[in-house]
Amino acid sequence: MKVTLIKGDGIGPEVIGAAQRVIDATGADIEWEEIPLEFKDNAPAIDGILESIRKTKICLKGPITTPVGYGFTSLNVSLRKALSLYAGVRPAKSFDGNIDIVIIRENTEGLYTGIEFSVASSACAIRTITKEGSERIIRFAFEYARKNNRKKVTCVHKANILKLTCGLFLKTAKEIASLYPDIEFEDRLVDNASMQLVKKPEDFDLIVTTNLFGDIISDLCAGIIGGLGVAPGANIGDNFAVFEPVHGSCPKYAGLNIANPIAAILSGSMMLKYLKKANCAEKIEKAISSIMEKGILPKDWGGNYSLAQITEEIINNL
Ligand code: NAD
Numbered sequence: 001m002k003v004t005l006i007k008g009d010g011i012g013p014e015v016i017g018a019a020q021r022v023i024d025a026t027g028a029d030i031e032w033e034e035i036p037l038e039f040k041d042n043a044p045a046i047d048g049i050l051e052s053i054r055k056t057k058i059c060l061k062g063p064i065t066t067p068v069g070y071g072f073t074s075l076n077v078s079l080r081k082a083l084s085l086y087a088g089v090r091p092a093k094s095f096d097g098n099i100d101i102v103i104i105r106e107n108t109e110g111l112y113t114g115i116e117f118s119v120a121s122s123a124c125a126i127r128t129i130t131k132e133g134s135e136r137i138i139r140f141a142f143e144y145a146r147k148n149n150r151k152k153v154t155c156v157h158k159a160n161i162l163k164l165t166c167g168l169f170l171k172t173a174k175e176i177a178s179l180y181p182d183i184e185f186e187d188r189l190v191d192n193a194s195m196q197l198v199k200k201p202e203d204f205d206l207i208v209t210t211n212l213f214g215d216i217i218s219d220l221c222a223g224i225i226g227g228l229g230v231a232p233g234a235n236i237g238d239n240f241a242v243f244e245p246v247h248g249s250c251p252k253y254a255g256l257n258i259a260n261p262i263a264a265i266l267s268g269s270m271m272l273k274y275l276k277k278a279n280c281a282e283k284i285e286k287a288i289s290s291i292m293e294k295g296i297l298p299k300d301w302g303g304n305y306s307l308a309q310i311t312e313e314i315i316n317n318l
Pocket of ligand 1: 261
């Protein structure tokens, strides 16, 4: 089975290299097609990456740095749009099992359509929410809930203020919810939902939301389960899937052998489940739980183990 591998930059090559080693050690028998990150016209080149993913249909990807406040459009956003990877799936599960939430983020619309312009001394961004895009992601969320034995879907929005855009998203969520009477449905304003997630995370099961809210809430949920170092993710469309940790390229840890590889390794485990290699995925998850229980902890969890040591320990515990 061929999988496209993009290691990215910053801590990407270290954490994705670790995930690749762990996946290989499970005996999953993956043939990797690594596409190096290249630059064209001062921006990461996307053509070779797209060509490979269109062939393999699956990709394991590391984070890629995007300049803040200037410069090129995020390659991550471009990939999600080009391959129509409309569902960002981001599980937030704590190792003690007390928190277990899945965030389903609309990945292609909202404030990420990239329509921004300046008018005199002001700047504007256009937020686009379509009926079709809302239906697609909300249906995905309910189907995901059914397949994964999730009991409740919470639609997170800001329809009291953004009456048209969030209003359309919420109205669509209510319509689709009525087709799934077996799944409880509720909606919450994003500000209240954020507070409740910190105070009473057990109130949440599966969250479906728009692009920017999903981005923020999934980092918040990463925070309540122990940080970005352990938060995996996937970008799923009807034809392709790209698996990547929630975190970014974390330049301050790059090359220091101290980043936590678990988010990337768990993203690999999500990929193995998607590829119907659930036994390999389970081996990885058990090995991670086992090293955590033994107190073999990475630096961001207050431990002393380097990235290479954590990777080795996971492999030894498979
Ligand atoms: P970041 O996720 O890279 O890091 C934020 C903080 O989280 C770090 O300072 C660190 O304390 C912690 N952290 C993240 N990953 C960790 C890990 N594996 N182990 C231990 N701690 C970890 O976010 P940022 O600093 O806001 O962004 C850096 C760059 O990454 C930016 O250029 C941004 O555009 C890019 N980015 C890329 C992606 C992607 O490629 N999918 C996602 C988010 C951000």
